[in-house]
Amino acid sequence: MSKAKVAVLISGRGSNMAALLYAAKAGTCPYEIVLVAANDPDAAGLTLAAAEGIATFGQSHKGIKRAEFDAIIDAQLRKAGAQFVALAGYMRLLSPEFVGKWAGRMLNIHPSLLPKYKGLDTHQRAMDAGDSHAGCSVHVVTAELDDGPVLGQTPVAILPGDTIDTLAARILIAEHQLYSRTLADFVMRERTPDYLLDRVRALALALPQVDEVTSHGMPCFGIEKGKKFAYFTQDHHGDGVLAIIVKTSAPEEQAMLIENDPDLFYRPAYFGTAGWVGIRLDGDEVDWDHIAERLARSWRTVAPRKLTGLMDAADAF
Numbered sequence: 405m406s407k408a409k410v411a412v413l414i415s416g417r418g419s420n421m422a423a424l425l426y427a428a429k430a431g432t433c434p435y436e437i438v439l440v441a442a443n444d445p446d447a448a449g450l451t452l453a454a455a456e457g458i459a460t461f462g463q464s465h466k467g468i469k470r471a472e473f474d475a476i477i478d479a480q481l482r483k484a485g486a487q488f489v490a491l492a493g494y495m496r497l498l499s500p501e502f503v504g505k506w507a508g509r510m511l512n513i514h515p516s517l518l519p520k521y522k523g524l525d526t527h528q529r530a531m532d533a534g535d536s537h538a539g540c541s542v543h544v545v546t547a548e549l550d551d552g553p554v555l556g557q558t559p560v561a562i563l564p565g566d567t568i569d570t571l572a573a574r575i576l577i578a579e580h581q582l583y584s585r586t587l588a589d590f591v592m593r594e595r596t597p598d599y600l601l602d603r604v605r606a607l608a609l610a611l612p613q614v615d616e617v618t619s620h621g622m623p624c625f626g627i628e629k630g631k632k633f634a635y636f637t638q639d640h641h642g643d644g645v646l647a648i649i650v651k652t653s654a655p656e657e658q659a660m661l662i663e664n665d666p667d668l669f670y671r672p673a674y675f676g677t678a679g680w681v682g683i684r685l686d687g688d689e690v691d692w693d694h695i696a697e698r699l700a701r702s703w704r705t706v707a708p709r710k711l712t713g714l715m716d717a718a719d720a721f
């Protein structure tokens with residue numbers, strides 16, 4: 405499987421970016437850095453990234469409206485093929501539009517044990533409060549500053565005689581470890597069977613009168629007390645495949661899908677000639693809109709007329 409593509413946004417020194425970049429050099433690292441972008445063309449981190457052969461983009465935000473500047477950055481991220489964004493000392497508040505576009509795909513590192521000490525001067529505030537530990541957190545970025553779900557934290561002891569600089573330097577060591585580990589887990593999460601099954605389950609159970617049973621060891625979705633329309637298959641009979649199996653309208657449609665995109669669709673073994681098709685979930689990126697549409701179509705092939713009639717009426721409305 406190919407590596408997840410990550411872009412890093414920085415504003416200055418970029419030591420966290422460097423930590424991500426060097427961690428990504430390991431063959432086993434599940435992500436690669438495809439772009440380092442900064443809102444300051446002179447950011448020191450850009451020079452390092454370029455020297456390491458990473459694409460860079462630097463432009464000052466000065467004189468440009470926030471949403472417009474974010475749109476410029478967004479265009480660069482898309483051009484680079486980024487799937488995830490890692491903020492690493494990016495000292496710019498983000499527009500809601502930008503945060504919305506990258507919802508659930510953008511992380512930030514913050515030098516405190518969140519929810520404590522959002523914003524600036526975190527080390528000073530931890531020392532002033534007499535805390536035994538300061539630390540760092542990696543969280544998902546949401547519209548509120550330093551507020552999204554925390555994915556990982558490392559507490560760092562405050563030593564007698566610590567200054568802001570000595571404490572910050574020690575926390576930085578912890579940041580560099582924490583960020584790359586947490587980012588690796590995060591990009592892998594969407595490829596785990598549990599995550600994929602949860603997504604499929606949510607879509608299937610959202611259709612009318614659907615329940616879940618286990619059939620031949622597979623989670624399987626059908627009309628309550630009625631016919632099945634989707635199976636979640638994971639390494640069935642040792643085939644190593646993660647997929648859903650849904651009904652098409654006819655064997656001809658099944659054949660056409662497989663012919664047009666043989667990496668995505670396949671003919672499932674043991675499913676007879678009724679036009680069931682496998683759709684792989686273990687490729688680089690799952691198109692969840694497509695999966696939702698295929699599940700709905702499959703549901704229609706087995707749902708009683710009174711239910712499909714209701715759906716038709718709702719669609720027409």
Ligand code: GRF
Pocket residue numbers: 414415416417418419420421492493494513514515540579
């Ligand atoms: C780090 O302390 C990070 O936690 C905070 O900004 C600082 C960036 O440092 N968000 P660097 O540019 O990664 O060296």
